Amino acid sequence: SLIGRLMFELPEEMGLIAVAVRQTQGKGRGGNVWLSPVGCALSTLHISIPLHSNLGQRIPFIQHLVSLAVVEAVRSLPGYEDIELRVKWPNDIYYSDVMKLGGVLVNSTLIETTFHILIGFGFNVNNSNPTICINDLIAKFNREEGTELKPLSADCLIARTVTVLERLIDIFQEKGPNGVLPQYYKYWVHSGKRVRLRGEDGPLAWIVGIDDFGYLQVHQEGRGVESVHPDGNSFDMLRNLIVPK
Numbered sequence: 001s002l003i004g005r006l007m008f009e010l011p012e013e014m015g016l017i018a019v020a021v022r023q024t025q026g027k028g029r030g031g032n033v034w035l036s037p038v039g040c041a042l043s044t045l046h047i048s049i050p051l052h053s054n055l056g057q058r059i060p061f062i063q064h065l066v067s068l069a070v071v072e073a074v075r076s077l078p079g080y081e082d083i084e085l086r087v088k089w090p091n092d093i094y095y096s097d098v099m100k101l102g103g104v105l106v107n108s109t110l111i112e113t114t115f116h117i118l119i120g121f122g123f124n125v126n127n128s129n130p131t132i133c134i135n136d137l138i139a140k141f142n143r144e145e146g147t148e149l150k151p152l153s154a155d156c157l158i159a160r161t162v163t164v165l166e167r168l169i170d171i172f173q174e175k176g177p178n179g180v181l182p183q184y185y186k187y188w189v190h191s192g193k194r195v196r197l198r199g200e201d202g203p204l205a206w207i208v209g210i211d212d213f214g215y216l217q218v219h220q221e222g223r224g225v226e227s228v229h230p231d232g233n234s235f236d237m238l239r240n241l242i243v244p245k
Contacts, residue, residue, distance in 0.1 A: 016046040019158060039127030041102075041154035042120075045162060047169070049115040054176045055169060056115055059108055060214035061177065063091040064184060065168045066104040066119055066161075071187045072168075073160035074134060079149050083137050086189045089216055093123050095132050097189040121161065125154045177212050185209065197228075 019042065049056045067087040074085050084096045093102035102123025109116045124133040135151040142149055171179040185191065195218060196202045205218035208225060215227040 017043055017158075017162065019043045019155075039125060039133065039154070040122055041125050041158050041161075042122040043158050045119045045121070045165075047117050047119065049117060049169075051110065051113045051115060054173050058177065058213050059106075059115060059117075060090075061172065062108075062117060062119065063104045063106045064089070064210070064214055065172065065180065066106070066121055066165060067091055067093055068180065068184050068187060069161045069165035069168055070102060070104075070121060070123055070157075072164045072183070073157050074152065075187070076164065077152075077160075079147065080138070082145075083134070083141055083149075085134065085137065085187075087184065087187050088189050089210065090214070094189055095137055099132050101131050101133060123157070125152060125157060177210075177214075181210070 049059070049062075051057075055061060064087070070093050071085045071087055074080050074083055085101075086094045086096060088094045088097070088100070091104040091106075092100050093104075095101055102121065105120040107118045107120075124131060126135050127133050128136055134157070138149050138151055141147060168180055190207045193207045195205055195207060197205050197218065197220065203220055205220040208217045208219045211217050211227045213227075215229055217225050217227050219225045
């Protein structure tokens with residue numbers, strides 16, 4: 001991609017973001033195609049993270065910070081705090097725990113002692129099909145609460161997401177995971193959820209949080225807490241299944 005080639009040719013202190021109006025050759029997880037119609041906020045952002053930093057030692061956390069930044073971009077706006085936008089581990093943005101309306105994909109390349117990271121994120125702002133969009137949630141909230149919150153634009157939300165992400169990265173670099181986890185848990189969909197490990201008939205476990213490296217922690221009776229890794233789409237929230245590595 002153009003941004004992938006450009007990112008090594010720019011001065012270190014210069015940020016780079018590509019914003020797509022629509023996208024036909026997008027890439028999703030596991031080689032899936034990510035189609036993106038008009039009405040979605042789509043962008044690819046380049047950032048550099050020193051290897052010997054809090055975040056450089058915990059690169060999987062970046063996708064969580066980006067998901068959180070998207071949710072915060074909406075829910076930190078005065079009046080919009082109760083719009084039911086949430087994060088789903090490891091890299092999705094959800095309406096409550098009902099429906100996906102966005103996602104994050106992170107690619108990192110280590111060159112000497114710097115990670116060059118390309119962050120792709122997309123979320124449905126203004127397109128009622130095929131899933132719900134953020135402005136539908138706002139309209140629903142207005143109907144139910146008698147408020148008059150204005151719809152939001154994709155451009156505004158991309159800009160806010162990048163601003164919030166910069167702040168979250170600064171906090172993480174200073175304080176590590178504990179600087180951002182309380183906010184992440186406030187917005188995630190998994191609190192107190194039960195899951196089955198390894199298959200439909202596998203043992204039951206409770207989700208307790210994420211560990212210092214961004215992996216999901218589950219508590220299985222008699223076995224204590226273990227960390228599980230994202231394995232493609234192996235954490236299927238609709239069926240509450242996890243396949244530990």
